[in-house]
Every structure is written in structure tokens, then in C-alpha cells.
Amino acid sequence: MKARPTEASFLLLLSSIVAFSLPYQFGWDLFQPDQTVTFVGTFVGIFVFHFIGIIYGASCLDHFLNTLSWACLHSIYISLPLSFAHQFSSEAYYNIVHNFFRPTTHVERSVSFPIIGATIGSWIGALPIPLDWDRPWQQWPISCVIGCVVGHSCGVLIAIIASRYKSQGMHL
Amino acid sequence: MIIFRAHWLAFFFLIVQLSGLWLFCLGFFPQKAPLPGLASKETDRPAPFTPIDEWREGKFDRLVFMVVDAFRAEFLFRENSHMMKTNQLLNGGSGHGFIASAAAPTVTLPRIKALTSGSIPNFLDFLMNFKSEALEGDNWVTQLKQAGKKIEFYGDDTWLKLFPDHFIRHDGTTSFYVSDTVEVDDNVTRHLNDIFSRDDWDVSILHYLGLDHVGHTGGPYSPLMKPKQMEMDDIISRIYSEISRTDASENKRTLFVFCSDHGMNEMGNHGGSTDGESQAVLALFSPHLRWDHQSPRKVEQVDLVPTLSLLMGVAIPKNSLGKVVQPIFDVLDEASQLRGLQINCHQQMKLMKNSPSFWNLQRDIPESAVSSRLSLLMKEAEELHEKWVQHKDVETFRSSKVKYLEFLEDMQDQWKRTLSNYDLPLLYASIYLLFLSSLGFIILSFHKMLYHRIVHISVSYQQMIFLLMIGCLSYGSTSIFCHEKLATLFRISDSALCGTSRIFILLGGALYLFSLTGSSTVEEEHQTWYFLSISLLIIRSSIAMHRDPTLSTSIKILVLLVSSRGLRSWNQTGNKWLGGPDTAKWLKEPEHSWIMTSTIIVSTAAPLLYHFFSQDDVVRPGEEQRVKPHRQMFLSLCSLASFLVALYRLEMVEDQILLARCIYLLLFLMTCTILHPLSSKRSNLMSKTNIERWMTIFYLLALLLHRTHNSGLIFLMALQSLAYLRLFLRSKEPVWLRVTPLLWLGAASFFTFGNSNSVATIDIGGAYTGLYTYNEIVVGSLTAIIALTGPLWWLLVIVYVIIIDRQLITKPHSDSDLKGPKSAFTLYAVFTCTILIALASVHQYLHSSVAHRKDQR
Numbered sequence A: 001m002k003a004r005p006t007e008a009s010f011l012l013l014l015s016s017i018v019a020f021s022l023p024y025q026f027g028w029d030l031f032q033p034d035q036t037v038t039f040v041g042t043f044v045g046i047f048v049f050h051f052i053g054i055i056y057g058a059s060c061l062d063h064f065l066n067t068l069s070w071a072c073l074h075s076i077y078i079s080l081p082l083s084f085a086h087q088f089s090s091e092a093y094y095n096i097v098h099n100f101f102r103p104t105t106h107v108e109r110s111v112s113f114p115i116i117g118a119t120i121g122s123w124i125g126a127l128p129i130p131l132d133w134d135r136p137w138q139q140w141p142i143s144c145v146i147g148c149v150v151g152h153s154c155g156v157l158i159a160i161i162a163s164r165y166k167s168q169g170m171h172l
Numbered sequence B: 001m002i003i004f005r006a007h008w009l010a011f012f013f014l015i016v017q018l019s020g021l022w023l024f025c026l027g028f029f030p031q032k033a034p035l036p037g038l039a040s041k042e043t044d045r046p047a048p049f050t051p052i053d054e055w056r057e058g059k060f061d062r063l064v065f066m067v068v069d070a071f072r073a074e075f076l077f078r079e080n081s082h083m084m085k086t087n088q089l090l091n092g093g094s095g096h097g098f099i100a101s102a103a104a105p106t107v108t109l110p111r112i113k114a115l116t117s118g119s120i121p122n123f124l125d126f127l128m129n130f131k132s133e134a135l136e137g138d139n140w141v142t143q144l145k146q147a148g149k150k151i152e153f154y155g156d157d158t159w160l161k162l163f164p165d166h167f168i169r170h171d172g173t174t175s176f177y178v179s180d181t182v183e184v185d186d187n188v189t190r191h192l193n194d195i196f197s198r199d200d201w202d203v204s205i206l207h208y209l210g211l212d213h214v215g216h217t218g219g220p221y222s223p224l225m226k227p228k229q230m231e232m233d234d235i236i237s238r239i240y241s242e243i244s245r246t247d248a249s250e251n252k253r254t255l256f257v258f259c260s261d262h263g264m265n266e267m268g269n270h271g272g273s274t275d276g277e278s279q280a281v282l283a284l285f286s287p288h289l290r291w292d293h294q295s296p297r298k299v300e301q302v303d304l305v306p307t308l309s310l311l312m313g314v315a316i317p318k319n320s321l322g323k324v325v326q327p328i329f330d331v332l333d334e335a336s337q338l339r340g341l342q343i344n345c346h347q348q349m350k351l352m353k354n355s356p357s358f359w360n361l362q363r364d365i366p367e368s369a370v371s372s373r374l375s376l377l378m379k380e381a382e383e384l385h386e387k388w389v390q391h392k393d394v395e396t397f398r399s400s401k402v403k404y405l406e407f408l409e410d411m412q413d414q415w416k417r418t419l420s421n422y423d424l425p426l427l428y429a430s431i432y433l434l435f436l437s438s439l440g441f442i443i444l445s446f447h448k449m450l451y452h453r454i455v456h457i458s459v460s461y462q463q464m465i466f467l468l469m470i471g472c473l474s475y476g477s478t479s480i481f482c483h484e485k486l487a488t489l490f491r492i493s494d495s496a497l498c499g500t501s502r503i504f505i506l507l508g509g510a511l512y513l514f515s516l517t518g519s520s521t522v523e524e525e526h527q528t529w530y531f532l533s534i535s536l537l538i539i540r541s542s543i544a545m546h547r548d549p550t551l552s553t554s555i556k557i558l559v560l561l562v563s564s565r566g567l568r569s570w571n572q573t574g575n576k577w578l579g580g581p582d583t584a585k586w587l588k589e590p591e592h593s594w595i596m597t598s599t600i601i602v603s604t605a606a607p608l609l610y611h612f613f614s615q616d617d618v619v620r621p622g623e624e625q626r627v628k629p630h631r632q633m634f635l636s637l638c639s640l641a642s643f644l645v646a647l648y649r650l651e652m653v654e655d656q657i658l659l660a661r662c663i664y665l666l667l668f669l670m671t672c673t674i675l676h677p678l679s680s681k682r683s684n685l686m687s688k689t690n691i692e693r694w695m696t697i698f699y700l701l702a703l704l705l706h707r708t709h710n711s712g713l714i715f716l717m718a719l720q721s722l723a724y725l726r727l728f729l730r731s732k733e734p735v736w737l738r739v740t741p742l743l744w745l746g747a748a749s750f751f752t753f754g755n756s757n758s759v760a761t762i763d764i765g766g767a768y769t770g771l772y773t774y775n776e777i778v779v780g781s782l783t784a785i786i787a788l789t790g791p792l793w794w795l796l797v798i799v800y801v802i803i804i805d806r807q808l809i810t811k812p813h814s815d816s817d818l819k820g821p822k823s824a825f826t827l828y829a830v831f832t833c834t835i836l837i838a839l840a841s842v843h844q845y846l847h848s849s850v851a852h853r854k855d856q857r
Helices: A005-025 A035-055 A064-086 A090-098 A106-126 A142-165 B002-028 B073-077 B084-091 B108-117 B123-130 B140-146 B158-162 B183-189 B192-197 B210-218 B225-250 B301-312 B334-353 B369-391 B394-419 B424-445 B453-469 B473-482 B484-490 B499-515 B519-523 B525-547 B551-568 B583-588 B590-613 B624-650 B656-675 B688-705 B708-728 B735-752 B776-787 B789-809 B816-856
Strands: B062-068 B095-101 B151-156 B169-173 B203-208 B254-259 B279-285 B297-300
Touching: A035 A064, A035 B525, A035 B551, A064 A090, A064 A106, A064 A142, A090 A106, A090 B525, A106 A142, B002 B424, B062 B225, B073 B095, B073 B279, B084 B095, B084 B225, B084 B279, B095 B254, B095 B301, B108 B140, B108 B158, B108 B301, B140 B151, B140 B301, B151 B158, B151 B183, B158 B169, B158 B203, B169 B183, B183 B203, B183 B210, B183 B225, B192 B225, B210 B225, B225 B254, B225 B279, B254 B301, B279 B301, B297 B301, B301 B334, B334 B369, B334 B394, B369 B394, B499 B525, B499 B735, B519 B525, B525 B551, B525 B708, B525 B735, B551 B708, B551 B735, B583 B590, B583 B708, B590 B624, B590 B688, B590 B708, B624 B656, B624 B688, B656 B688, B688 B708, B688 B776, B688 B789, B708 B735, B708 B789, B735 B789, B776 B789
Parallel strands: B062 B203, B062 B254, B095 B297, B151 B169, B151 B203
Antiparallel strands: B095 B279, B254 B279
């Protein structure tokens, strides 16, 4: 069966948005997220990440779907939680990018660590692409996706561990 | 005074570093001493086992030696080759073709030396490529002349410099006009009629340059390639038929050799050791011998030398490392075959007995197990040979031949191995010096008075490069991270503001250093730099966006990022994707010529537009009037120069050379308006306006020198730097943070012009711009400018940033007395950076030669 990366990632995207908006649907006002902001943020994120992918050297025309699915994945892992937790606050984005050693609350940690992990993972995943090993997984964007997923999981893990040992942020 | 002392100390360490590098080069490229004098047939050959030597006379008495420059073996041997007549001759058995592998450096002069003397020249010969002196070692041209043969030569005048007074008739053509692909060859071909109507010659050498010129201008798939190959094909078949005719009528035996000095890579350049460059062609034709047609075998280029020497009946040159091309000899009688092998083996044996790494010269015994094995092999072969002379049985013949060939094969392997031997004591000494100087730089960086930041940056950059070279990476990283004092080296004033950037710069630098340890990552170094610089730019952009979230900032960021991406895909380089699609190839397609034209017009108009809309910096209020005439003067000269550059690029004027000279003159006049006392009295030589003017002059010079398809690239680079300056010039971050991305962009821009760590990618086409005759110094410096356009441009941008920074910190009124030492500082900074760039390129070329050596093993 032919792999369909784009369809798969769109499906993933939709299901994640639904999953994230579930608390809202049931009236669990845990974070009071604005559904529209989350949706728009994730959607815009796809374009932003596609653009970044091209800036990093992905071809504009060839492998369009590969780049798009990579962008979708990143949008789900990065834009979605960002817009969910921080809406469009550039101050919050800046703090995550440039002060990432000092998140104070559980929410900040659980949002920022996986994001940072996904970014760094994807960045490291891009390193082997130009090497001449001629392995199938060097195909763009497979190694980036692997790196992204692994980095994200590591981020989640670190966030959980960090929350255990830091008690000052127990209140939300 | 202390400032100056620190200065001189830094200068001293620089000298130490340079001498260390020089020693390194000496140790890395050991010079081998060749045997002096000419070999002679009588004394240097072993006594024959038969009453008469089979090779007392050669098998041929005339030779036509035809070299086609840069002819890839693949052009002849691929499926639908354009060389139909030549292939017909080969298939018919009148000739025998081989793929001759040429050792690096694959440039003409070392290759001709290898083809005639049989020695494998070392890498330093590449530097001497442009400066050819008479060949002193033993070679077959001199041998033939000694044997009383009359030699004539037509073609590349490198031969005339290598072999002065060897030729009875000659007509040299220079390889000077690279764009000329017709005249150079017609100059040779017109002599063919003469050659075959006369009978007073014995050897005639022809060197065709046209194919190389086609390659340099359009690559191996250029539309000019097919007609050029068909022309060569016609010439080969013509020479062959003329030989058959004259041989029959004059009762002579003529050998016709067709070969190339080297191949070309996918870009049409050569110098490295990729398959395309190193696979040259070698084919022997004769109407008197019939060979069975075989698929082309691989031989070494130097193997031609003993083969040719034997066939022409002269002694094998003393320093030849070649082994006879046995398939050629297979059609000869058995006695000749064995005797030929014996002569060749004997010559190799003699060479081995004179080489200290194989033979103990004092006691005349083998130095190593290898050499004693080899001499034993030789002895066995000779015994079998002698036995065969008495009994003449097939079995002994075969085993003797196998033994001889085994010896030659093994010997050649051993020679190749010794060529990559290093002079270890010298290498250790050089590493010690490098270590000393980088240590000195580190200590110097603690010096308070050496406060100028650019020195700090260059010092830390140097540390980064050389700390790795001496294996001190761990020291470097731990000291930078842990040692508080070394961290002040970066003058971190606001660590919260530059946290991510700082960490990224340090990690990125470490990653780059790590990438230098792998040969494939060195080949693809441009990928490292593109990746790192884009990442840094994205991080910096996010900061800029946060600082000033306006539309104009986002537009600048967009321009910066998009132009970086455009630069990246302009020229493919490296190894893996060298032939892949890129903007330059796209622009070169005929149907996109209008886009090419518009990029030329846009890029030549850009500096004018910039200068018309920018403001001069006014030194003091009320003095605008005095500055103005110079501005006008500069602008009018600039517009004229831009116009002429556009004309030059569009090739609209008949006399391109004269036009180029006019542009040189205009650029010189523009320099004069900067240097003129009236303009430099009030403002510094390195003021903001003046540095912009320097950049304009450099920009126009780059447009003039680079290939037409790179005009847009130069424009994009200027656009990128403009966007960067607009974004970060006046930000209140420490200078090193503003300058480091520029250093990285400079490193990346070296590769955007299609350069790589291989010397083969140096573009020499533009180095002859505006020249009528070859001039070593001019061509050398223009080549340097072409190769280093990107780094030099970003160096100017760095100087610009530093100057603006200084103007922001100190008011121009108060420090008139400080100007002297400060401009001295600036000049020193420029000097340091230039040296740095030179060092960086030297280290890159070292790396490329490492790659070559790896290939050779």
C-alpha cells in the first residue's frame, strides 16, 4: 500500500485539535482555551513551518508533500500547544525560545519542554541528511520526523520529572 | 605604548602561526629527490639472454603523439559516443584503447610531466602549474632527441617551456583565451598538411586545447561539445589514414598515440581526483599491428612512458614509475615480450635500489621485507626467462611473464604508498608552533589593553580552528563554558538577551569543528555552513522581531531569509549533488536568457540606486557643501562604471578587453575620490560613507570578474547584507553577537559561488578579464579575488559594523587625537581578518589534498 504522508498528518492534525478541544466541549474549563485561536494558530503554523523548511533548503517544488507533512507534524507539536497555552502572546513565545531554562509553573514546563525537545530533535535529525551513507531513512524528512518525535517525548519526560522535584509551581 | 606592544605581540604570534603552517606544508608534501641524468640503452639495460637484444631497435621509427586536453575517457568509450570513426578504428583492431587514470592534481603541467617522464608529481606542482620551467628529469622527449630523432610540436606552449630547444619546428598556442574554442585548434590542424607532405620529421607532437576550453566555458554537456568531439574524431581518422598512406609509400613504421592529459568533472573543471577528472584516455594506433578488440582496460597514465620508450627504441626514463601496457605487447613475438618486461623490471629495480625507504644504500641490501620479496620475485622471473630462452616452451613463457607482471604491479603499488609518506618530525614541529601561537593568542586575549573587539573575535575564531587541529577540543569547550575569565572574552554584557544565541554560537562552532574530522563532511562543508548560518539567522530574527514587532522588521527578516535561501541554491557544490539542478544551470538555458539579462541589469543598477537614496555622513554641521563635489564625482563615476559593467556582461561591445580595462580605470578613479585629501581630510578613510564606497567598488569588481550567471548571486549577497545591517546594525547587543553571524555568512558565501574544498572548483575563467598577455601577478590576484569574493565582501560588512559601533560609542568631535591609533586598530583588524581568511583557505586546500591522498591509497 502506498504511504500517504499528507493525508495521515492532516488526520493527525484534526484529531489533535479535536482532542485538545474536548475539555472545552465537556465544560472542563481547565485552561480556558479559545478553540478558534488554537485552530488558527495550528493552521498558520503549518505555513510558517513550511516556509522555514524551504528556508532551510527544502525544495520549493519537489517533495512538496514531504515538506508539507513535516510542517504539519511540527505545527501539531509546536504551534498547537503554544497557541493553546499562550494564544498569540509574542512575549510568551520569546520567553520560551530565549529563557528556556527558567519556566516557573507546571503548565509552562509541560508546554515549553516538549516544544523545545521537538525543535532540537528535528534540528539534530536534519544533520545526517546530506551525508553520503545512502540509507533509506536519510530521505527528507524521515530523520527529522524521527528526531522531532523522539525530542518531543524526551521533553515530556523531562517536564514530568522536573515537576516532581520543583514544588513551587504546584498551583496552576 | 602598551597597546602597541600587545599589537606587536599579536603580530609575532601571527608570524609564528604562519611559519608553523609553512612547516606543515613542507612536512605534508615531502619532496623526493629524482635521479639525475639520462638513462642510456647500453648501460642501463640488463644483458640479454639471447645473442641480440630484441629491443636494440624500436618497433617503430616514427611517432605521432596527439594530446587532447581534458578529454574524458567516457567521451570515447560510452555507448553513443560522438567519436564514431575512432571507435571504428578501435573495433577493427587497428588501435587499442585504454582508460588511463591520472593522479591528482589533474591539471595540465603536472600531467604532461607525468606523461613524458613517468614520475608522479606531488601536490605542490599544482602551485607551479602556471609557472612552467624546463623539465630537468629524464623523459622520452629528451631521449628521442638524444637518439637523433627530429621532433616537431604544435599546440599548447607549455610544451615549449618544458622542452626548450627540443623541436625542429614548432608553433605554440597559449591557453590564454579560455573563451576561444575554435582558433586554438585550427592553429594546430593547419599544420597537418605540412606534416604529411614532408618526410624530414620523426616525431610530431600535437596538443589540442579546444576541448578543455569548451569544458571550462560550458561543461561536459555544452552544446559545443558534440561538434568539438566530432572535429577531434575527424582529425584522428585523418592522421591514421595519412600514416597508412605515407608508411606504405615511404616504407616507414609509424606509431600514432592519442591521449589526454586529464578529464573534467561535471562542471567542466579539473584538478581534483573524481572519476570524471582522473579518467583520461590513452589509445595507440598503428597500421602495422592488429589487436583483438577488447573492452577498455584501466591502466595508469605513467604506464605510457615505458611502453612508448620501448616501442620507439630508447631507454626508459630513469624516474619512470610506469609498467609496460602488456595488452599492447601481446601481439608481439614471445622473445620481445619477455625481453621488454625484463627491461622494464630492471629499470624499476634500479629505481628501488636508489630509494632509501626500500634499499639500504650503504650495505646494498633490502631495507624491508617488501623489497626483499620484490627482489626475490624479480630473480625468479629472470631465471624462468633464461630457462625459456633455452627450451622455448609455452609453460615457462607463461609463468615467467606472470612473475614479471606481478613484480611490476607490486612495485607500482609500493611507489604509490611511498608517495603519501609524511615527514613526521617536521609535522610535529609545525604542530608545536601552531600550539604555541594559539596559546599565545589565548594569553593575549586576557590583556586588558587589547580591547578591540574584532581582535577578540578573530582570536577566538583562531582558537576554535587551531585548538581542534592540535586536539585540544576538550580544553577549549570546558574553558569556554567553565572558566569565567575566558567567558569575558566574548564581553557578555546582557546574558539574558543573548542566551540562546550564545549557546548556539558555541555549539555550532563545536559542531563545525567536529565536522572537519570526517572526509565526507569536509567534502560537503557547504551544507554545514548553510545549516548553521540559517539557524543562527532564524534565532537572531526572532529576537529582532520581538524587539521591534513592526511590518518593516518582518519584511527585512523575510528579505534576509529568502535571499539566504536563494544564495544557497544558486550554485551546487561539493561532491554528492554537484551535477544537481541549481539556479545557475537554469539561467544558462537558452530559453531563460531574458531572465539572465534582467538579473544583469538589476544587479548593475543596484549600487547606483543605493547611493542615490543614501545620505552622506556629515562630519560637522554646515560642512555639507564641501563633501558634495566628491559625492557627485563618485556617483557619476559609479553610474558610468555600472553602465559599462552592464555592457560588458551583456557582451554588447566588440572589444571586451578594452571595455574591461575602461572599467578597471573607472574603479581606480572611484578609489581616488575616496583617497583624495579633500574628501578624507574631514572624515576618516574608513568612515561610514567611505566604507560604503569601498563596498560599491568591490561589488562592481566582483560583477566584472565573475561569470555572467553569478551577477544575480552577487546582487542577492548585497541584498542579504543590507537586510542584515538594517536589522542588527544599531541593536544594542554586544559587537561579537552582531559580527559572528557575519563570519558564518562569510564562510557560507564562499561556497555559494560554487567553490568547495577541492582545488578543482577554483574558477580561473574570469582571471583573464581585461588582459592581452599572461601576467602571473595579475592573474594570481584576480583568481584570489574571484575565489574569495564572498568572504571578502562579508569582511567589509564586518568592518562597517565595527565602524558604526565605534561612532555610536564615541562622539566624532571629542576624539580627534585618538583617530590615529584607532584607524591603526581598524587596519590591524582588517589585516588580521585577511590573514585569517587566507589561513582558512589554506586549511581548506590542505583538506582537499588529504582527500586526494585518501583516494590514492
